[in-house]
Amino acid sequence: MPIENEYSLQDLADLTGVTPRTIRFYVAQGLLPSPGRVGPGATYGSGHFARLRLIRQLQREHLPLAEIRARLESLDDAAVEAIVAAPSTPPTPGSAADYIRGVLAKSRVADAPAADTLAAPARPMAQSMPAMPALHEAPPPESPSADRSQWDRVVLVPDVELHVRRPLTRQLNKKVERVIAIARELLEEDPS
Amino acid sequence: MSFSVRTDRKLIRPTFKSNRFVLAEIVAPPSRREHGRPPVNLAFVLDRSGSMNGEKIRLAKQAIEASIARLHDDDRFAIVVYDEQIDVVVGSTRATAVARRTAVARLSEIGARGSTNLGEGWLRGCEQVAAELSAQGVNRCLLLTDGLANQGITDRGELATHARELRTRGVSTTTFGVGDDFDEVLLQALAAAGGGHFYYIASAAAIEDLVTSEVGETLDVVARDVLVQVTAPAGVGVESLSPHQTRERGGRTEIIVGDLTADERVSVVLRLTFLYGQLGWSTGVVVGLADRDDVLAEGGVKLAWEYATDQANDGQDRDRDVDRAVARIFAARARQEAVALNRVGDYQAAQQAIRATARRIRKYAGHDQELRSIVDGLEAEEGRFVAPMPEMSRKMAFAASSYEMNSRSVVGKAITGPSPKEA
Numbered sequence: 020m021p022i023e024n025e026y027s028l029q030d031l032a033d034l035t036g037v038t039p040r041t042i043r044f045y046v047a048q049g050l051l052p053s054p055g056r057v058g059p060g061a062t063y064g065s066g067h068f069a070r071l072r073l074i075r076q077l078q079r080e081h082l083p084l085a086e087i088r089a090r091l092e093s094l095d096d097a098a099v100e101a102i103v104a105a106p107s108t109p110p111t112p113g114s115a116a117d118y119i120r121g122v123l124a125k126s127r128v129a130d131a132p133a134a135d136t137l138a139a140p141a142r143p144m145a146q147s148m149p150a151m152p153a154l155h156e157a158p159p160p161e162s163p164s165a166d167r168s169q170w171d172r173v174v175l176v177p178d179v180e181l182h183v184r185r186p187l188t189r190q191l192n193k194k195v196e197r198v199i200a201i202a203r204e205l206l207e208e209d210p211s
Numbered sequence: 212m213s214f215s216v217r218t219d220r221k222l223i224r225p226t227f228k229s230n231r232f233v234l235a236e237i238v239a240p241p242s243r244r245e246h247g248r249p250p251v252n253l254a255f256v257l258d259r260s261g262s263m264n265g266e267k268i269r270l271a272k273q274a275i276e277a278s279i280a281r282l283h284d285d286d287r288f289a290i291v292v293y294d295e296q297i298d299v300v301v302g303s304t305r306a307t308a309v310a311r312r313t314a315v316a317r318l319s320e321i322g323a324r325g326s327t328n329l330g331e332g333w334l335r336g337c338e339q340v341a342a343e344l345s346a347q348g349v350n351r352c353l354l355l356t357d358g359l360a361n362q363g364i365t366d367r368g369e370l371a372t373h374a375r376e377l378r379t380r381g382v383s384t385t386t387f388g389v390g391d392d393f394d395e396v397l398l399q400a401l402a403a404a405g406g407g408h409f410y411y412i413a414s415a416a417a418i419e420d421l422v423t424s425e426v427g428e429t430l431d432v433v434a435r436d437v438l439v440q441v442t443a444p445a446g447v448g449v450e451s452l453s454p455h456q457t458r459e460r461g462g463r464t465e466i467i468v469g470d471l472t473a474d475e476r477v478s479v480v481l482r483l484t485f486l487y488g489q490l491g492w493s494t495g496v497v498v499g500l501a502d503r504d505d506v507l508a509e510g511g512v513k514l515a516w517e518y519a520t521d522q523a524n525d526g527q528d529r530d531r532d533v534d535r536a537v538a539r540i541f542a543a544r545a546r547q548e549a550v551a552l553n554r555v556g557d558y559q560a561a562q563q564a565i566r567a568t569a570r571r572i573r574k575y576a577g578h579d580q581e582l583r584s585i586v587d588g589l590e591a592e593e594g595r596f597v598a599p600m601p602e603m604s605r606k607m608a609f610a611a612s613s614y615e616m617n618s619r620s621v622v623g624k625a626i627t628g629p630s631p632k633e634a
Contacts, residue, residue, distance in 0.1 A: 033494050036444035052325070072442070076461045103461065115341035115380035119334050122373055124332065126364050206446060 242473035249347035256336035258356035289339030293332025294325030330364030372403035411610030449485035
């Protein structure tokens, strides 16, 4: 069953996990083009589907709605499709060769004898080892200094926003992610 | 090339969580060899520890010779041998006639000795591949061993992590375990995380066939880094029962199928979990296919489910092909679990693992012949696991299950062509 090119509002909502109300809001805000027809029999196409998915994707990156709109305006359907369908090769943090060098160097250091004997004199190898980290790593500051931080607006649903001052500690960031997920789920429930 | 997606049942329950299964079947496009193929970049990593002595090392060397004979001038290969010491016998080189001759001469000087630093031997092989990564072709390290990792990095989890990291950086790993003494859990984990294949070679005589077959598959790879992508509404859980790795990206669940060779047929079984909902409502997912070079470009397939009464749910039709695929995977998982329990001497638990799975499949088997034979097969095997099994039987049962779950033939090779039903 290949994908059909026409969806009802409910179809589109089911497929993207965005409520019909929000979809209508996006149309009103110009984030989505108007449906083929208006009223209860309105039909939406694969362009709508792709755009909605991109909106969700960008929201997950916490972009404000205005920014999302600006980005969508600059893209035609094909470009949107290409972004959401992009085969997602992960950004490679360093090449395979670098990675292997790192692993082999580490395993050789670990294999080196006498690392734990007190009496062992300093060996030349120790010089090539990375500097020891401080005994206890200083925790990141609770609230980063004002000059380096910035407020992010996270749109939870069309009428509700969350403001977050970044950067956050990793732990707090995780919690905020959860708050956003829970809040979106709660706020997007259809009042039925 | 074909891509089909179906579900076992189309109705879900409004007042309970429902589990539904989805079977995605991919048949890769035909070979592109007539039009020239992208070059491959391989490393052969050979265990030459004492236990490999005799036939095993002789046949393994012969298999490498036969494999490099199949390469073109544009392909690359390297040969690394290891015991407690690692030797790069042939550094990554283009597979010219001269290079191949030199390799054969150097291989002939290698004898077996010492213990096994599998981890570093394998990594050094990967290093050779990584040094000359091919942008279009397959970059793979092939590790052949009959022993355990007992020197250097020996932790399975750590080695599997390295395999996964290397794969994301373009180097995949295939493993061949020979005889009774290798660690199949480690070799399967390396291949699964490394995006290659795991082979069990019970008798050294089969080394050449399987090694050259694996090399042949890399030569005929028609789609790299194939992904099954599932887009589901919030609240619908997506989980792969097939042993492929999964990840969440861009709001989708991606099941990493890996490289597909010409005409290869692969099945992926998913379990979806639906929350309760209102009678008459419907929900759906889109299952799509993607790959690194965009050769499988396929529109997504839309599947829909409807919330219906319990009565309608109980009476609904089932897609038996999906049921069978699900049952085969659960049976294979139970066998691997039973092998592991048998090895540690927990025979009761091993028997229980088999029995519980048989019971579960029986519940939905109905009169379906194939499902019943899966149940009968499990019940007939139950007795094997209640006493210490010979190591070879354990390895065979483990490998057969691994092949089943990964859509490989009974000897571990790729399965090609349309599914028997459509043919």
